[in-house]
Amino acid sequence: MGKIRILIADSHENVRTQLVARLQREPEFEIVGQAANSGQTLHSALVDHPDIILIDPVMWDGFGIANLRHIIAQLPDTQVVVLTAYADTSLRMSLRRMGVKEILTKGIASEELVEILRSLGAKKVNSSKQRHP
Amino acid sequence: MRRNYLKWLTIVAPALFVGSVLFGRLLLAHSPFSWWDEIVTILIVVAGAVVFSTVVFRVIEYRELEIKSRSDQLAALHEAALTLTRELDLGIVLQKVVDLARELSGAKYGALGVLDENGEHFGQFITSGVSSSRRMRIGPPPKGHGLIGEVIHQGESLRVSEIERDNRFSGFPKHHPYMRTFIGVPIRFKEKVIGNLYLADKLDAKGEVTDFSEQDQQLLEMFATQAAIAIKNAQLYRQTQQLSILQERERFGMDLHDGIIQSIYAIGLMLEDTQHRLEEDLEAARQGLAKAIQGLNEVIRDIRNYILDLRPQRFQGRDLKEGLNELARDLRANSFLEVNLHLDGADSITLSPEKTVEILHIVQESLSNIRKHAHATRVDVSLSSSDGWMTLEISDDGVGLTEEKISNASGSGLRNMRERTQILGGRIRFVSPEEGGTRVVLSVPISDLQPAAHQTG
Numbered sequence: 001m002g003k004i005r006i007l008i009a010d011s012h013e014n015v016r017t018q019l020v021a022r023l024q025r026e027p028e029f030e031i032v033g034q035a036a037n038s039g040q041t042l043h044s045a046l047v048d049h050p051d052i053i054l055i056d057p058v059m060w061d062g063f064g065i066a067n068l069r070h071i072i073a074q075l076p077d078t079q080v081v082v083l084t085a086y087a088d089t090s091l092r093m094s095l096r097r098m099g100v101k102e103i104l105t106k107g108i109a110s111e112e113l114v115e116i117l118r119s120l121g122a123k124k125v126n127s128s129k130q131r132h133p
Numbered sequence: 134m135r136r137n138y139l140k141w142l143t144i145v146a147p148a149l150f151v152g153s154v155l156f157g158r159l160l161l162a163h164s165p166f167s168w169w170d171e172i173v174t175i176l177i178v179v180a181g182a183v184v185f186s187t188v189v190f191r192v193i194e195y196r197e198l199e200i201k202s203r204s205d206q207l208a209a210l211h212e213a214a215l216t217l218t219r220e221l222d223l224g225i226v227l228q229k230v231v232d233l234a235r236e237l238s239g240a241k242y243g244a245l246g247v248l249d250e251n252g253e254h255f256g257q258f259i260t261s262g263v264s265s266s267r268r269m270r271i272g273p274p275p276k277g278h279g280l281i282g283e284v285i286h287q288g289e290s291l292r293v294s295e296i297e298r299d300n301r302f303s304g305f306p307k308h309h310p311y312m313r314t315f316i317g318v319p320i321r322f323k324e325k326v327i328g329n330l331y332l333a334d335k336l337d338a339k340g341e342v343t344d345f346s347e348q349d350q351q352l353l354e355m356f357a358t359q360a361a362i363a364i365k366n367a368q369l370y371r372q373t374q375q376l377s378i379l380q381e382r383e384r385f386g387m388d389l390h391d392g393i394i395q396s397i398y399a400i401g402l403m404l405e406d407t408q409h410r411l412e413e414d415l416e417a418a419r420q421g422l423a424k425a426i427q428g429l430n431e432v433i434r435d436i437r438n439y440i441l442d443l444r445p446q447r448f449q450g451r452d453l454k455e456g457l458n459e460l461a462r463d464l465r466a467n468s469f470l471e472v473n474l475h476l477d478g479a480d481s482i483t484l485s486p487e488k489t490v491e492i493l494h495i496v497q498e499s500l501s502n503i504r505k506h507a508h509a510t511r512v513d514v515s516l517s518s519s520d521g522w523m524t525l526e527i528s529d530d531g532v533g534l535t536e537e538k539i540s541n542a543s544g545s546g547l548r549n550m551r552e553r554t555q556i557l558g559g560r561i562r563f564v565s566p567e568e569g570g571t572r573v574v575l576s577v578p579i580s581d582l583q584p585a586a587h588q589t590g
Contacts, residue, residue, distance in 0.1 A: 012392075014399035014428075022402055025409065085394040088466045106398035110405055 003030035004121030007050035009041040010083075011060040015106070019054070019083075022110055028118065038067035045071050045078065052079045052120055056106075057095070058086060069098050079120050083113070142188065150181040206352050209237055214359040223367040230360040231261040231330065237356055238349045240332035241342070242312060246274070246281070247328040247364070253277065253285075263310065270308040279303030284317035284329050290354060291317045294344045296333075316345040318353045322361040330357060393435055400428045454479045456493040457514060460500060464512070468504050475515035482518050484579055491557050492525065492577060495550050499527045499573050502546050507531025507571060523579045528572040533565035 006029055010016040016034060023029050033044035038061050045053060053071070057064040072080060081102040082095055095103055102116060157177050158170065213233040220226045227245055235243035242262040249256035258274030275281045283301050284291050293299050293315040305311070312333040320328045330353060337343040407421035454476055461472045484492070496514070503509055509531030517524050547563070550573075554561040559577035566572070 012395045012399070015395055015402070018399050018402035018406070021406055085398065086466070106394060107401075110402065 004028055004117065005030050005032045005049070005051045006117065007031075007033040007035065007041070007044050007048060007053045007055075009035035009044075009053060009055040009059075011036055011056065011058075011064070015056070023054075023114070023117070026114055026118075028121065037061045038063040042067055042071060045075060050078060052081060052117060054081050054083055054117070056084045057082060058084055058091075065094065068095075068100075072099050079123075081117065081120065083108070138192075142192075146181075146185050146188075150178075150185070153177060153181070203348075206237070206348070210352060210356055210359075213237060213356060214363075217359060217363040218366075220363065221367055221370045223364075223371050226363050226367040227257065227259045228261070230364065231259050234330050234332060234353060234356060234360075235261050237352055238316070238332050238345060239335050239337075240316075240345075241334035241336055242310065242332065244331045245328060246285075246331070248285070248326065252326065267308065267310070271306055272308075275306075280315060280317065281329070281331060284319060284331070285326075288319055288326055290319065290350050291315075292345050292350060313342050314344050316350060316353065318350070318357050320357045320361045320364070322365050327361060327364060330360070393432055396428060396432050396435070400425050400432070403428070453482065453484055453489050453492065453516070456489065457496065457516075460493065460497055461514065464500050464504065470504065470509060471511040473511070473513045475513065478515075478517040482516070482523050482579060484523070484577075488557060488577065488579075491553050492575070495553050495561075495575060496525065496527065498546050498550050503527075503529045503531065503571075507533075509570070518579065521578055523577045525575040525577070526572060527575075528570060530570045533569050533571050534563055535565070 006023060008016060008019050008023070008031060010019065013036065016036065020031050020034055024031055032048040032050050033040075035041040035044050035055075038059055041053075041055065041059075041064075044050070055064075055068065057068045059067075068080065071078070080100050081104065082100050083104045083106060084091070085106045092103055102120070104113065104116070154174060154177050157173055213236070216233065217226065217229055220229060227247065231243045231245040234240075234245070240262070243260065245257075245259045245261075246255040247257040247259075248254070254277060255274050260268055263271075277285050279302050280291065280293060280296065280299065282303075294313075296302055296312055296315050314334055316332050316335075318330045318332075319326045320330060332345065332353070334342045335345050335349065403421055403425050407418050407425065410418040410421060457474060457476060457479075461474050464470055464472050500512065503512055507529050509529035512527065512529045515526050550561060554575060554577075557577050559575060561576075562572075562574045564572040564574065
């Protein structure tokens with residue numbers, strides 16, 4: 001049973017590096033990429049094939065949300081977890097409409113974040129087990 | 134001119150023909166052998182017909198070839214236009230324009246100079262037919278001298294068959310390929326020249342350098358019209374892309390406020406990490422704490438700036454209703470409070486922009502206090518007016534303000550509100566009834582702009 005591969009995409013450098021450091025401490029996680037803008041996010045999503053993309057879609061380049069929509073369409077098997085500072089209802093609605101199931105706000109306890117990622121990762125493993133009995 | 138020639142030919146030739154037949158008959162009238170008459174007549178008729186039809190058909194053939202060539206060129210132009218309209222990326226469009234122009238005119242070299250806003254200098258200069266290494270050796274783009282400049286200044290098409298002999302020519306830069314024939318065509322969008330197409334050394338069927346024709350010029354001018362539209366499209370598309378960046382930033386508050394939350398979250402994660410390191414690496418833990426303290430100090434500085442600054446631009450251009458709606462939206466986004474606005478009285482109130490800004494600042498302060506200290510579940514904001522006074526009430530169902538807090542006005546928040554009220558020439562009251570909760574009542578004098586109520590007679 002392989003590690004859960006995670007791509008971390010966030011425009012804010014401090015947040016991104018801290019998230020990487022924190023999640024790397026979990027033995028079942030493998031951080032396969034870091035992205036600071038939409039371009040890097042897309043590239044890593046397509047090239048590194050993460051199981052989970054942990055992303056703050058509000059990016060400095062202004063294309064974060066459109067880019068995420070594109071990624072979800074291109075990679076239906078990749079799970080997307082949004083972790084954002086802004087809890088605006090209209091953003092939430094847009095994200096849900098795009099198919100994002102997990103929308104978390106920054107300030108969440110790390111244990112909870114890890115738990116959510118772990119259970120999503122397990123779902124992935126189970127579904128692939130089902131496909132290859 | 135060819136048409137007139139054909140017309141005259143069809144009149145003159147038969148006349149000549151009949152004339153020569155009659156002349157022939159006349160000659161033969163004196164000959165002793167009478168059957169020569171008929172033979173010669175027939176021969177002349179046949180010869181005449183052959184000559185006539187050959188000439189006419191040759192002219193027709195020539196015309197047909199011309200038409201075909203024209204039609205091919207128009208097809209090529211159409212194809213080029215379609216290719217162009219498919220592109221929205223500015224860089225790709227510009228390169229395609231010059232490549233297609235080269236194809237259409239059969240030129241060895243092509244260039245496209247896009248003018249900057251002043252219309253004097255080239256913002257961009259794209260080439261076709263010159264390798265990129267050669268291009269680099271030639272160096273910077275032309276500054277608008279010589280023939281190139283001539284097209285810019287005249288704003289008209291220009292055809293030259295011997296570049297070096299032309300007295301407007303100002304010389305080739307080093308490493309620039311030798312060129313003999315030249316055509317420059319301005320690209321116009323809505324009467325304004327946005328750039329110029331330059332083609333050089335047209336090649337004929339044998340691969341020899343030849344002059345650009347009148348037809349080439351017309352074709353390129355037609356193409357230039359299409360190119361103008363495609364270039365403008367691409368430029369506008371690029372602008373809207375940049376605009377969407379601004380909109381997204383504005384929409385999601387990519388500003389200081391958002392940055393503060395991000396910084397604090399990152400510091401929280403850092404402290405967690407420090408906690409973890411206490412067991413294994415004391416030195417690293419110490420450094421982590423130092424970094425966290427530094428980070429927090431920066432955040433305090435940012436927040437202080439934010440309070441003092443309160444984004445002075447923030448409430449510009451908003452009227453009271455819009456501003457209150459925005460504040461309510463912000464509060465809902467950043468807390469679990471139920472926020473209700475009762476603004477039916479707002480429409481009849483006219484306030485100066487300065488007063489509006491002050492009032493919105495007061496409301497913002499009040500809402501901020503509620504969020505931080507009141508432990509409330511719901512906030513109501515209502516607006517009313519009477520007798521030249523506007524009254525704004527902000528009430529919550531939280532813990533309430535103590536007498537002490539109100540009278541001492543401890544905390545810059547309440548003090549701020551009082552100061553601003555003074556500036557407005559108004560009154561502010563903080564009420565905390567027995568049942569709990571808090572009510573802030575702000576009254577501001579406004580000009581009465583309803584003369585109807587006071588009209589007499």
